[in-house]
Amino acid sequence: MIEIKKFVGxxxxxxxxxxxxxxxxxxxxVLDDDVQFDGDFTFDDDLFGAxxxxxxxxxxxxxxxxxxxxxxxxxxxQVNNHSVDxxxxxxxxxxxxxxxxxxxxxxxYQNAFAPGWLLRASGQIRSYWKDDYEYEAAGDKIxxxxxxxxxFLQRSFGQHSLKFGRQTVVWGETVGNSVLDVINxxxxxxxxxxxIEDARLNQTMLVWDYFGENSNFSSFVNIxxxxxxxxxxxxPFFFEPxxxxxxxxxxxxMLFEAGTQWRRSFEGSDISFMAAYLYENQLRYEDPANxxxxxxxxxxxxxxxxxxANRAIGKLLLNFDLAYSHDVLADSFSFPGTAxxxxxxxxxxxxxxxxxxxxxxxxxxxxxxxGIQAQMLLDEDEGLLPGQSLINDGVFGSWLVRYSNTLMxxxxxxxxxxxxxxxxxxxxxxxxxxxxxxxNWAVGGQIINITSNEESPLLFFAEDVRLSxxxxxxx
Amino acid sequence: xxxxLLSKGLVSxxxxxxxxxxxxxxxxxxxxxxxxxxxxxxxxxxxxxxxRMQLSTCKFGVREGKITCAERPRVKSLESVGKGYGAxxxxxxxxxxxxxxPAERGIGMLSFIYDEGARDNETWLYLSAxxxxxxxxSGSSDDETEPGSLFGSEFTTEDQxxxxxxxxxxxxxxxxxxxGREVWKIETIPNAERARKSRYSRSVLxxxxxxxxxxxxxxxxxxxxxxxxxxxxxxxxMNGIWVARSTTIMNLVTNRLSxxxxxxxxxxxxxxxxxxxxxxxxxxxxxxxELEKLRAQID
Numbered sequence: 034m035i036e037i038k039k040f041v042g043x044x045x046x047x048x049x050x051x052x053x054x055x056x057x058x059x060x061x062x063v064l065d066d067d068v069q070f071d072g073d074f075t076f077d078d079d080l081f082g083a084x085x086x087x088x089x090x091x092x093x094x095x096x097x098x099x100x101x102x103x104x105x106x107x108x109x110x111q112v113n114n115h116s117v118d119x120x121x122x123x124x125x126x127x128x129x130x131x132x133x134x135x136x137x138x139x140x141x142y143q144n145a146f147a148p149g150w151l152l153r154a155s156g157q158i159r160s161y162w163k164d165d166y167e168y169e170a171a172g173d174k175i176x177x178x179x180x181x182x183x184x185f186l187q188r189s190f191g192q193h194s195l196k197f198g199r200q201t202v203v204w205g206e207t208v209g210n211s212v213l214d215v216i217n218x219x220x221x222x223x224x225x226x227x228x229i230e231d232a233r234l235n236q237t238m239l240v241w242d243y244f245g246e247n248s249n250f251s252s253f254v255n256i257x258x259x260x261x262x263x264x265x266x267x268x269p270f271f272f273e274p275x276x277x278x279x280x281x282x283x284x285x286x287m288l289f290e291a292g293t294q295w296r297r298s299f300e301g302s303d304i305s306f307m308a309a310y311l312y313e314n315q316l317r318y319e320d321p322a323n324x325x326x327x328x329x330x331x332x333x334x335x336x337x338x339x340x341x342a343n344r345a346i347g348k349l350l351l352n353f354d355l356a357y358s359h360d361v362l363a364d365s366f367s368f369p370g371t372a373x374x375x376x377x378x379x380x381x382x383x384x385x386x387x388x389x390x391x392x393x394x395x396x397x398x399x400x401x402x403x404g405i406q407a408q409m410l411l412d413e414d415e416g417l418l419p420g421q422s423l424i425n426d427g428v429f430g431s432w433l434v435r436y437s438n439t440l441m442x443x444x445x446x447x448x449x450x451x452x453x454x455x456x457x458x459x460x461x462x463x464x465x466x467x468x469x470x471x472x473n474w475a476v477g478g479q480i481i482n483i484t485s486n487e488e489s490p491l492l493f494f495a496e497d498v499r500l501s502x503x504x505x506x507x508x
Numbered sequence: 509x510x511x512x513l514l515s516k517g518l519v520s521x522x523x524x525x526x527x528x529x530x531x532x533x534x535x536x537x538x539x540x541x542x543x544x545x546x547x548x549x550x551x552x553x554x555x556x557x558x559x560r561m562q563l564s565t566c567k568f569g570v571r572e573g574k575i576t577c578a579e580r581p582r583v584k585s586l587e588s589v590g591k592g593y594g595a596x597x598x599x600x601x602x603x604x605x606x607x608x609x610p611a612e613r614g615i616g617m618l619s620f621i622y623d624e625g626a627r628d629n630e631t632w633l634y635l636s637a638x639x640x641x642x643x644x645x646s647g648s649s650d651d652e653t654e655p656g657s658l659f660g661s662e663f664t665t666e667d668q669x670x671x672x673x674x675x676x677x678x679x680x681x682x683x684x685x686x687x688g689r690e691v692w693k694i695e696t697i698p699n700a701e702r703a704r705k706s707r708y709s710r711s712v713l714x715x716x717x718x719x720x721x722x723x724x725x726x727x728x729x730x731x732x733x734x735x736x737x738x739x740x741x742x743x744x745x746m747n748g749i750w751v752a753r754s755t756t757i758m759n760l761v762t763n764r765l766s767x768x769x770x771x772x773x774x775x776x777x778x779x780x781x782x783x784x785x786x787x788x789x790x791x792x793x794x795x796x797x798e799l800e801k802l803r804a805q806i807d
Contacts, residue, residue, distance in 0.1 A: 076574065076575040076739060076756065076758075077574070077741070078739075078741050078742070078754045078756055078767055080576060080577055080581075081562075081564050081581075081754060081756075081767040081769055084562045084564070084769040084771060085742070085753065085754070085769060085771070101610045101611065101613055102610075103611065143614070143792065145792065145793060145796030145797065148797045148800065149793055149794075149797050150793060151792050151793035151796065153792070187791075187792070187793040188793065189791055189793035189794040189797065192782075194787075194791050194793065194794060201639045202639075203638065203639040203640045208638065208642070233639070242787075242790075242791065244782065244785070244787045244791070249786075249787075298786065300627070300630065301628060301630065303643055343643055345628065345630070345643055345644075345645045346645075347628060347645070347704075347705065348645050349645055350643060350644070350645035392645060393645070394645055439660075441567075441762070441764075444582075469582075471580060471582065472582055472583065472608075472609040472611075473609075475611075507609070507610055507611035508610055
């Protein structure tokens, strides 16, 4: 509870500091919003005159200019003391607890070091302080973690561009939950990261782009496919498995992924067709032989055919994605101890999925977007043994609504997200505010509330109220 | 010395001969013709042009009776490349890339502005968080910036729009003075179709009669209240084009102002068509190489 108080204190202090910083200078009369400007008023642009005094020839470039560094301190936690009834007569206590207390640095570097050549690298370092779950998982010691995100070399010549190294490939138009956004793996480690854009992980790939006169091709080969990492011990998503979840044993086979996308823009619309040979990002875990040792991670390869399109009509942007997947596992989200004889094992199916939605600009400051993702296994009963059923039968998927309001000339962005599954078993509601104090400093806060019934895996987080606060310095 | 005086006199004479007919022609122009000439001048600033600009935005207040910033302005610098297309080069394609602040470095915006009223302008934005180019519906906004505005400033794409004059009723109200210059005062009122896409029900422009540059624009909402005012200053001849090097737009509702300072503007640049495509947003190696070639044309 003391930690929660500290956290709330930090959030309040951060807000006060930022508001104080943003307050008007003492000798300037701040005007009311409803002030009338009838007739003339005096203004001269001398306060921006320094811009014209700049000697542009004096600009000198340095390789250090390519660095962008963002340092942030983040607190987050679950603040609602409650319990969850997960079975008749059995409830799980959920105490208010600080989950993250971490200082991080995101470093990005880009350098076009020669004509047609570019090096880009980005990475992050995290230091986990007292009361962070990583601190506790490390035996109550300050833990430091680093990760390379992007790291690629690019060569562009004529109508071609080649990129080799760690990077992301994003397919699909629907922002947030596209059925085609399956090339890169993702890690949802904490509840304060719920957007796929923030959770996407880079992989080592060769990407070849061909920019034609009217259309573009983009192809990739991934010679070291990676998989969604297992939940980190201590994180909200971690549960104690019956057997250790290990990475895939690569000694047994050579893995690769490849795909290509053709894209063309028309007036008011963009369309794409794509095809790929991929591995499912989620490993399937089976119990070890004789129930001794670690769980056995299994991969599954499949083919993907896709189509995506958008259409802008004034302030409305319509998005549509269509995916046909051949040979996906019917029960790929299987963990040791959670599967039963009632579920089929290694049963491959074809799947059709679509994600569609719209973004609408209510005004220059406000926008609302809706995305719906729906998937269905084809011939779902075929191959099932008597008494077996699929974990996902019929149409399954999710929906997502976002609203954002930009205030104070973009200094303050208030956003809210509602996310749920099509079966209406769970609902995740998020309200966030991000305030830019100046070119370097920014603060942000989030409140997340989770509602779930017993049909959803989010049941363990039902009635959670989660707060987070972040202060960021960029330079 | 005598030679110098003679040459000065000759220059003055030529200038006078040139200006006198221009003035007399100018007297006879209709509001529509003035707007066309104004827009021709605007387009010239972005046709085959490479510019470097600084955008400063702040909340404003009053000090000693003068409007001034009530807080430290937020400053963004950007580089912009544009080129005219279509009949009489009245359509414009442009790319703007943010150079500063560091947190926003590399965010790029590609815009196709069409002269014809029936054609909606098109905008694409590259956001590294999304990892791809995103088409922006007119006026749409998202987390990192406000595409309806120019990189979060009070300048909106509508304020920088050219063409579509057929969708406006244009009235020449009077001839007056503004900032010590002789100007035409012109009123533009959008028709029903344009009004649906516009924030303004009426605009009043003060156009320099000699230079065809707006020195002041008042923009009114549907209730007749002035909601924005734009002021042009530091009018200079840059590469043969009269340009208000400092343009300030004040939002009289939010009491925020943005100043756009043209630090450099170079026209007559040979801009390859492929530079004004989505490739420039996504292919940083290509973008930097081509920008170096464009900058080299200045040198």
